[in-house]
Amino acid sequence: MKQALIIAIDGPSGVGKSTLSRRLAKKLNYVNIDTGAMYRSVALAAHRAGIAPDDEASLSALCLRIEIRFVRQDEMERVLLNGEDVSEAIRTPEISLLSSRVSAHPVVRRALVELQRELGRNGGVVLEGRDIGTVVFPGADVKFFLAASAAERGRRRWLELRDKGLDVDLERTIEEVEARDAADTQRTHAPLRQAQDAVCIDTTHLDIDQVLERMLEVVAQSRLQDVNLKETPAS
Known part of the structure; x- marks a missing residue:
């Protein structure tokens, strides 16, 4: 069974990539x-x-x-x-x-x-960014693309800044998220886009634990498929 997978996590800002990458790596001992x-x-x-x-x-x-x-x-x-x-x-x-x-x-x-x-x-790694599954490791064993509405990602950022004691405006924060999205998707070098074979998870209405559970299911399924391919006799 293939153990040391290369796992790519891409997506825009505010979808929880960093937190989920750390937690997924810890769960898998990667x-x-x-x-x-x-x-x-x-x-x-x-x-x-x-x-x-x-x-x-x-x-x-x-x-x-x-x-x-x-x-x-x-x-x-x-x-x-x-x-x-x-x-x-x-x-x-x-x-x-x-x-x-x-x-x-x-x-x-x-x-x-x-x-x-x-x-x-x-292998045995989890990488997160904006071009991991499309540029860095287009042949990654498992690819995730995390998404969420700009409004929700702006709200999360607003709450984070507010909890740090900063006086920030919610609408302005959402606008900044939208501007960052435009810059990331329209840049010439390695623009943000979802790889065709990536599993997209919309985190808008999910918490971190729910997303992590879904990611672990996908990883387990990938391992099972790898075992089945190895055990299937050549025709």
């Missing part, structure tokens, strides 16, 4: 590859090296000499940059802003796509 954390790690390395976020040549060279790995320690997933645990260092507001600028460069995206493929090629 490694969760947070592609966003990879771009943040490049931004942190660039910041430490004094590389400007618009210096494409230096960023390209940087991507070739750094090492990014993901490990699980004490039930927590950690991000290692050149062997250093940078899980907290990459989450600062400064690095978040730098990450957005750094990730805009095609050379950086190409380098990290290759690294993502290297990290996941042996």
Whole structure:
């Protein structure tokens, strides 16, 4: 039976990709590859090296000499940059802003796509992003595309910001989600789209546990199909 699957999770912002990727990986005892954390790690390395976020040549060279790995320690997933645990260092507001600028460069995206493929090629991984099932691993064993209405995703974001004590407007937040959707789907390089063979799950009226249960069912079914194919004699 095939054990080490490559699982791709794609979808727009606000559908719960990060949370579900972590929880699914934990359930399966897989490694969760947070592609966003990879771009943040490049931004942190660039910041430490004094590389400007618009210096494409230096960023390209940087991507070739750094090492990014993901490990699980004490039930927590950690991000290692050149062997250093940078899980907290990459989450600062400064690095978040730098990450957005750094990730805009095609050379950086190409380098990290290759690294993502290297990290996941042996299976036993869950990767989440916007182009995992279409660009990074078009041959992934299981593909999910998570969806939800813009209104619901905006509401979730609004609640998240409000819980942090920020004074935010619901309608404005929904508009920002819609603008992000337009940018993601219309960009030239690796636009957001659902792979033809992806299982689409609309999370609008589902909680995290319900979505996770559905994902685990799909993974189990994929494994069963693999067993049946192996046991079916050739004609």
